[in-house]
Every structure is written in structure tokens, then in C-alpha cells.
Amino acid sequence: MGFFSHVTRSIKKRKVLSFFIFISIVTILLGGYLFLEKIIVLETIALFLFFLTTIQVFVLQYFFKNQLKNDTRQRNLYLRIEELKESLEESDKVVEYKSIYLTNMSYEIRTLLSTVLGMLNMLKQTDLNDDQKAQVEIAEYSSRHLLQLVNMVTDNADVQSGGLELDVSAIDLKSDLSHLFKVFEYQAWEKGLEFDFKFLYEEKDTFMVLGDSARIQQVLINLINNAIKFTNSGKISIIVDQTIGIDDDQIVTFYVKDTGIGIRQEEIKRIFDNASSPYDASMMRDYRGGGIGLSISHQLVKLMGGELNLETKENEGSTFYFSLQLKKTLNIKAENVEIKPIFLDKFNVLVAEDNRMNQKVIKFLLERQGADCIFVKNGIEAVELYKILDFDMVFMDIYMPDMDGYQATKAIRATEKYTTKNTPIIAVSASAFEEDIANAKLAGIDEFLAKPIDTDQLKNLLIKYSNRKDT
Secondary structure (H helix, E strand, C coil): CHHHHHHHHHHHHHHHHHHHHHHHHHHHHHHHHHHHCCCCCHHHHHHHHHHHHHHHHHHHHHHHHHHHHHHHHHHHHHHHHHHHHHHHHHHHHHHHHHHHHHHHHHHHHHHHHHHHHHHHHHHHCCCCCHHHHHHHHHHHHHHHHHHHHHHHHHHHHHHHHCCCCCCCEEECHHHHHHHHHHHHHHHHHHCCCEEEEEEECCCCCCCCEEECHHHHHHHHHHHHHHHHHCCCCCEEEEEEEEEEEECCEEEEEEEEEECCCCCCHHHHHHHHHHHHCCCCHHHHHHHCCHHHHHHHHHHHHHHCCCCCEEEEECCCEEEEEEEEEEEECCCCCCCCCCCCCCCCCCCEEEEECCCHHHHHHHHHHHHHCCCEEEEECCHHHHHHHHHHCCCCEEEEECCCCCCCHHHHHHHHHCCHHHHHHCCCEEEEECCCCHHHHHHHHHHCCCEEEECCCCHHHHHHHHHHHHHHHHC
């Protein structure tokens, strides 16, 4: 605003100067006329012109002095603008570096977690006693919890930009959330806290609902984590109320109650007001990161069509709750059935994977479906082996040494064998960002399978492309 007011003053000064010059010209012409008409003598007109010239010199000096100041101020302003542009470019570089760093860290963590989950899945298939099964289950869900936390960090940028989309599917809330709550039950017990959870619903209403299970669990993870973190004695209670139905919709309300330290009234507004920019240093200091989780949860609930609410009293406890209106689905739930392999005839699969532990996981998952696997550790070996042997499907890790999955896919698609066989190529990677999926499509990859590998998704892909093979 100061710059614009200064410009306005400069324009006014120019108008005054123009008016003064105009008056000076008129005065000189008038003096000349009076002299020619012999109304005034030469000495008088000379004295008058002297004084007028002196005044003009002072006025012009004042004007040019101000003009010089303006030019100097303008040059300084342009220099400042250039400095700000350079600072902005440097900031963009820092942001880009942090984004790349976050992407790489996420990839590394997801890769390790995929191995852990794969090994736990293999361990579950062995003969275990009841205690061992419980321990493996806790380890598995704790690992999935950690994976969701990693996803929460990587999704945060999408939450802030509004670019996050929901993944809606049929979910059995009681089945899915009971496993999650069991993990926190052990954490609460370790801290000496009571922990209970219950589901309220009509016995006849055992249908599933359509929703984003991962986002619902992400919100609950944040809320329960905070409840345990800020409760030193007493009890944590979780209630999932499914008793209210409206036609084809179900109103599901989630409550997370604790007897902890509570939140000061002045902090409540600050937490939720920071939902658009949760990186408040004082909040992180006061709540040791809890504020960020609450702000993200607030946005996720809003994205799902609800609103996160809080009732709290300092030193007595807090109750967080939110309601979602979810579509009802058919009264069908999955039953535990014996796993039968998909392939009874020979089905050869080439797997390009450089991590040995991941090779074991993929081998276990594919062989359970009756597939025969051959492994290579980089893209070059994948291309050469594809030329020699016949395969019904190729699983291609994206990031490998010597030749990555994108290059290997392009090389395979360029072979004469691919022209006739059109072998399906499935990308397998822990880096499942939009850019990776887009690059996979550009390289000619048929499908993208994210690590940790979802068994049902893998099975569906095998069925889909084996059917195409038979036709």
C-alpha cells in the first residue's frame, strides 16, 4: 500500500508542476503584451522575469530532486523483486527436495514392511498354537498400523491440497475394526489402562456398508493414539453405533472416550482452525505431534462427509466423535474357506525382483495359486530370459539395478515373441504414487500391484489374465 500511495503523490506533484509551468508561460505572455502596449516599463518587466526565473529554478530543483528519489526507490524495488524471485526459486527447490526425500523414505519403509507382512502371512500358514497365533496376529496388525501411519504422512500433501480421493468399497466394520482395536488394547494394557470397545447394532441388521475403510481406520488410529498418549490412568472406551438407519443409508457414529488430561478450551479452536495448515510449532511442542493428527483427522472426516466433534474437560477427559452416512450393501459376508489354487494346469510366471526376502514372499503367494515361478534380479536378466523361455505372465519390480522395470518392459514389448504372445506384464512396487502408475502405463505395463501385495487383488489379476490366455 505504501508503494501505491507514493505513486499517487508523485502524480499529484507532476500535475502541480505542469500547472505552475502553464501559469509561468501565461504570465510571460501577459508581461510581454503589457510592455508592448507601454503599460509597464522595461526595468519592471526585467525585474519581474528575474523573480519568475528564480522561482522556476527552485521549483524545478525540487521536482528533479524528488524524481531522483523516485528513480532510486524504483530501482531498489526492482532489485527487491528480483531477490524475492530468487528466494522463491530456492524455496521451490527445497520443497522439491523434501518431496523427493519423503517419496524415497516412503518407498524404503513400504518395501521393508511388505517383507515383514509377507513373512507373517507365511508364518500364519504353519501349525501354531493359540498363543502363537495371537502373537502373530498382533505383529501383523501392528505392521499394518505402521503402514497406515506411513501412508498418512505421504497422503498429507494430498489432504492439504484437496487432491485426495476416497477408495469406497464394501466393508464389515465389526470385523475390520475389531482387529484394529485389539492392537490398541495391548498398548493400553501395557500402560496400565482399561480398554474396551463395543459395536451397537440391531441383530437383524448384519449388512455391510460402503465406505473407505483405510481412511476410517486412519482417523481412529489418530484418535486412539492420542487417547492412550494423554491418559495416565483410567480407561479408554470405543463405541461404534450402527443403530440408526435411513432407508438405504446407515448412520454410523464413532466415539473415542478417555479419562486423560483433556484439552484446554483455548486450544480446541486452535487445533481445528489449523486444519488447513497443521504445522504449528507451539502445537507440536504442547501436544507432541497430537495436534497434527487431529487436524488431519478433521479433514479426512470432512472429506468423507462428516464432521469431527470434541467434548472435553481439562483433567477429566475427552470424547471425540464423528458420524458418517454410508450406503448399505447386501447381507453377505465373507466366510473362511479352504484356499484352493487357481491353476491346475501349468502356469509359468517370470518375476523380476532384486530383493531376496520379497522374492520369498511373492513365491509363496504365487505358488499357493498353483503358479510356477522363475526369478531374476534385474531388468537385463528379465529381458534375456523372456527371449529364451515361454511365460504366461511377467511380474516386474519397478526399481532394480542395471535396468529398471520401465526399461525392461519396453525392451520385452519390442521383442518378436511379445508381438505374438502379448504376455501380460504386472508392475510390482512399494512406490505406488500417481507418477509411478502413470509412468508404468506409458511403458506399456498392463496392471500395477502395490506392495504390500493384497492377496485378493493378486488373485483377481491371475484369474483375469489366465482367462484371457485360455480364450
